[in-house]
Amino acid sequence: MTVSVAFAADLEGRVLKIGTDATYPPMETVDETTGEIVGFDVDVMTAICEKVNCVPNFVNTAWDGIFAALQQGEFDLVISGVSITPEREETMDFSEPYIVVSQAILLQVDNGDMTLDDFKAGGQKLAAQTGTTNAQLAEDVVGRENVSLYDNFSAAILALQNADVQGVIIDGTSAAAYEQEFAGELTVGITGLQSDPLGIVFQEGDATVDAINAGLAAIKEDGTLDALVGKYWSTN
Structure with missing residues (x-):
């Protein structure tokens, strides 16, 4: 049945120009050695194209403006850890969900015992x-007055490292990647927030x-898909 479904959706070798903000490991990032865009989203899209006969062409672009570029026809689609929200669905179309992520707060290890209540009590900043x-x-x-916004998460992480903010709200999948990258310095202190x-x-x-669906x-x-999830978020 899978073969027949995929065959019916044959895109006949079409090259798809795909916008992605490659600053968000492990979803998408730039391999420092090869310069290629790699990550979970890249592998998912590549696997989909193998089923429906298309060729993915990933283009690194800043998050700010990525949807405007899509609307203007600069991309055929965007895959970049994008949450499906009612507001976005008013102006864009989405595929079926390919993963559900839970948001988390990344903390400095020295503040690893902070709780959500500590932030709600006031006086703490989130990036x-x-x-x-x-x-x-x-x-x-x-509250808005205690939120620092950045063009990319790398800048937000730097702000946390410099103690300009006390935490970074980020998808739990990416929080774990940063925790691994900065082991002993940063930790996923608060989990289980909005999915x-x-x-x-x-x-x-x-x-x-x-x-694509x-x-x-x-x-x-x-x-x-399960194998790719296991590749990037092994429970071992």
């Missing part, structure tokens, strides 16, 4: 990336979403 659901949640927790389904983004009305269904059915 997040501009225009994300992380930023919205940060505002809900500590967000992530989807692939298209211009409103783009029929390509149907083919067919490919996504195929990699879910044959275990490819």
